[in-house]
Amino acid sequence: MKYPCSWVLLLLVVGLLQSCHDKEPNPNRNLSLADFATLSAPAYRLNSHRIREEIDRLAAADRDSMAADQRTRAYYAGRSPLVWIDRKGLDSRADSAVAHLQGVARMGFSRRRFRLPQIEADLKRARELRFDDGDNRINRVMARLEYNLTKAYLRYAAGQQFGFVNPTYVFNRLDVHDSDSVHPTYRTLFDLKMRHATRAFFREALHKAGTDSVGPFLAEAEPQDAFYHRLRARLDSGPAPAPDRVRLLVNMERCRWRLADRPQAHRKYVLVNIPSYHLLAVDGDETMTMRVASGTMATKTPVMASRVQRMDINPQWVMPRSIVRKSILPHAGDTGYFRRHRYFVRQRSTGRVVEPGLVTRGMLLDGDYLVIQEGGEGNALGRIIFRFDNGLSIFLHDTSSRNVFAQTDRGVSHGCVRVERPLDLAVFMLARKDEQLIDRIRYSMAADVSPLGKRRSELTPEMQTVSDTLDRRRLVGTVKVEPAVPIFLYYFTLYPDPDGRIEAFADVYGYDRVIYDILKNYL
Secondary structure, three states: OEOOOOHHHHHHHHHHHOOOOOOOOOOOOOOOHHHHHHHHOHHHOOEHHHHHHHHHHHHHHOOOOOHHHHHHHHHHHOOOOOOOOEOOEOOHHHHHHHHHHHHHHOOOOOOHHHOHHHHHHHHHHHHHOOOOOOOOOHHHHHHHHHHHHHHHHHHHHHHHHHOOOOHHHHHOOOOEEEOOOOOOEEOOOEEOOEOOOOHHHHHHHHHHHHOOOHHHHHHHHOOOOHHHHHHHHHHHOOOOOHHHHHHHHHHHHHHHOOEOOOHHHOOEEEEEEHHHOEEEEEEOOEEEEEEEEEEOOOOOOOEEEEEEEEEEEOOOEEOOHHHHHHHHHHHOOOHHHHHHOOEEEEEOOOOOEEOHHHOOHHHHHOOOEEEEEOOOOOOOOOOEEEEEOOOOOOOEEOOOOHHHHHOOOOEEEOOOEEEOOHHHHHHHHOOOOOHHHHHHHHHHHHOOOOOOOOOHHHOOHHHHHHHHHOOHHHOOOEEEEEEEEEEEEEOOOEEEOOOOOEEEOOOOOOHHHHHHHHHHHHO
16 A cells, blocks of 8 residues: 555654764754655655565565575565564664674675665665655665665674574585485584574564664674684784685684584583694693594594593494495405404394304495404504594594604594593593592503403413403493583684684685685675
């Protein structure tokens, strides 16, 4: 329907000329009704149907595909109420939204991608009543303001609240694990619990706009992470070389993700930053660092969080199926190979151990048979493993290949994290530093336990001697970590060291480029 053009238009003009941001004296203080006589002209006549038609045209031409863009189109396609325009025209809510949106430049984003130049020009035109019969007809201008403000507002609110990139979706569709022509499967590379922008969030955002809560709502959406604000200040300090600018932008984005848990929420925790190949253990004011080795490019260490619940000393290693197919299959039935590497095969369903000479290729390919390496010296897991709940079989552990820690590029594992000083980390995990327990852990990690679990008749004379000299009372197999210690496996290419200095690291898995390619939608 057409809006009346007498008292309603009077209210429109008053609304347009008044703004909570206008600090100049009002030049229209002495206006009379006669001064509004010209507003009955068609150039100043609002028509809700025309506004809707113009919004439909804008939505049809909008090819942007981010979540906020899709929600904007869906909102207007459902003929929902206009957000910013009512019978009084525009009010200070538009100014509040624009004031926050103008901060996108400090975030490294393009004003044009948030349609700010058009929004600001149309706001100025509306306030100055400069309409014409072309692209700047009153209903077309109002439609542009309505659609563009909603689009920019939702983009900004969702991006600042949850991030402009959805890492759960993006990274878990990055590496194909197994594929056929119909149903490819992907490796889980991102396993952090976090909040995402849902339909309920977008409904709330639009409700806040309608109740004049735009300013507080957008302020609350700002990331609270102190590291984020340090990065933004560095970005805002002046021009930077392109690689440095990309690194700043993508690490700011990581800080926006609203994770269910963060290291800063705990007094005691372990943090592994994958690109730095370092581990940081924090207990109040005390910190400990050590080198680590993580997954290769083909077998990336996932980004995840959990809690270390127990430590197993001299663990057996159950080989992943991929390693069995690649490395063990050619040696089926080779007794010498299996004994040299201290491998054995166990049937999962019965628990029966199969003699090495009887192991066939079919068994190794059958999921009912496990290839296991005995615990002790030479075991791929080393002498201790730190276990925490996750569905990806990822853990921290010692290694039999100690020379890896002398390398600069320590992306060498099948996904687990190898630690340089496992005994020190084990002591860190203990809430009570029981010297007797620490001594038992130390002894167990050094003892030759290869004869354990074998009948004496199966031992060689040398092994019998070793068995006789073992002090079995000092051996320990499993130590519970109580309370469980939070552990975070993160991926930051900029991150503060224990003294607060921001360090830069190589993008070892190429994740910065993945994030940046999406952020280009806003640059």
